[in-house]
Amino acid sequence: MLYHAYQLQSDLTSPLRMFAEQAGLMVGSVKSGLSSPAPLFPWISQSASKLSAACEVLARLRLTHSRPAYNLDTVEVAGEPVAVTEHKVCELPFGTLLHFRKALATPMPRVLLVAPLSGHFATLLRETARTLLADHDVYITDWHNARDVPLSQGEFGLDHYTDYLIKFLEVLGPGTHMIAVCQPCVAALAATALMAEDDNPAQPSSLTLMAGPVDCRINPTGVNELANSKPIEWFEKNLISPVPWPHKGMMRQVYPGFLQLTAFLCMNLERHKKSFEDLYRHVREGEFDKAQIIRAFYDEYLAVNDLPAAFYLQTVAKVFQTYDLPRGELTWHGRKVNLQAIRRTALLTVEGERDDICAVGQTVAAQDLCSSIRPYMKTHHVQTGVGHYGVFSGKKWNQQIYPRVRDVIYNSDNSAG
Known part of the structure; x- marks a missing residue:
């Protein structure tokens, strides 16, 4: 145990x-x-x-097991401080759609920032959100600690993660822009494709994928090699454990x-x-x-977030071992995900030159996979001199990467208008 x-x-x-x-x-x-x-x-x-x-x-x-505070009380907009308050827009068992509401009447492009569910809380994207707030209306996927979710709420796997993204986009409505950081790039692509195929009016106007494992067959890193070093049964036997008493999620199977x-x-x-x-x-x-x-x-x-076992095992198997998405074999509740269905969503992919977690080439693979998106709606950027975390935080994120993200979002808004 x-x-x-x-x-x-x-x-x-x-x-x-x-x-x-x-x-x-x-x-x-x-x-x-x-x-x-x-x-x-x-x-x-x-x-x-x-x-x-x-x-x-x-x-x-x-180690601590509670989400740290975002501490986004104020943000500078056009050189002036503006108050920011947090509002829960949609609360589900495994995650909350959280809005950083600014005391500002001026409308700004609406952005859903999709945080990874990978052992840390969404507050890891605090600085990403802070930068975006200057020019956007920002929402974030605030994932809950699985050890605090009662067993009665059922399982949460990769399909359910995609369900949550679709639900959140529908709550926010048409015209929303989605930015996925690292691990959720696969689910973000799947949600966009499914919504496009269904002609869902809430499909994102633009999709930004930042340092995400779209195709891990390209330039495999130490993380990719580790995921392939053992069969999935080994991961389940050795890394999955039930939550102990006295936590609310007692007996839930998690990857701690x-x-x-x-x-x-x-x-x-x-x-x-x-x-x-x-x-x-x-x-x-x-x-x-x-x-x-x-x-x-x-x-x-050192604030850690337990992952639901099903989500962790399915991510390891489908994303890192069998490469279901780039092979065209990824399914959602038994339905095949068709990336060619994406036509109206602008696509930006961002990679870090020194990324040793998600190497150059793995994220830009989405550009070829989304073959129905017109070339003028596609953009790719490789940032020199940064590793994984430098893609979404730090000086080069603020000064060199963010302006490109902002341009894609605003250009998509203008073209839609």
Whole structure:
């Protein structure tokens, strides 16, 4: 019982981490008293700094299982701050359509930002949403932690994920633009194709696919090779576990978020080790601004989201092992997905030159697969000098990638008008 063992370890070490957190605060207070206005006992102050830093590092070496706050309270629009509030537009068992509503009367293009369901919460796209808010009316797929969804709500697989995207687009109505980041690019393409084939008026006006595994046969990465290193039965036997008591989703089969995080940590173990060494040094030296940057990153990175077992296993099998979408074999509730049905949706694909999770070539494959879209409605961009996360966050996302995304959305709106 993998999850039960993890829960036991977490419960046993929780008092130690809580003690370290409180001790760090107490030592920090003592240190402040000794250091102001001038250190009376320098050696005591230095020892207190080291102890306070060690306590903080120990306290922060923990996982959390609740969604962090988006903290998108204000956004700058045309150089002026505008208040932002969160509103739940459509709440379903496994995810909520969340609206970042701006206190602004000016209409802007409506965007559905589709977040990955891959071990972290949708707040991982906080900065993506913040950038989009300057020129768009932004909604996001706020996925729930599967361990908090009662067993009575049934399964949630790749088909259900696609169902949610179709439902959310229908709630938002015609003229919505969809942006999918990483893993959901396959489901976003499937939803768009199904809606196009049904002549659904809510089919997206434009579809932006960012660093997504559309065709993993191209330039396979370490992630792709790992997914193909074992049969799907091995993943089910070794990585799936029932949620333990006392969580609401007790007995639900999940792929625990802590396993996904462990895999990510192992890919860059030395970098993460150095980050915590830097945190210790910054706190010890009183460099609180630098320490806060590391704190903010790991508050997000160490917040894990359990995946429904069916969704995880079907994604591994259909996206990474048998490549159903590019082979024309992907089905939705038994119905074959026909990408050639997409005609009226503009398509933008974005890749990062240094992406070691979804390599160059895997996302742009959508351009050829969507052969019925006219060439002038297709755009592709490879961003030099960025890895996976740089495609949707950071300076180059803001300054070089985002303007292209905005142009495709606004051009699609104008052509529709």
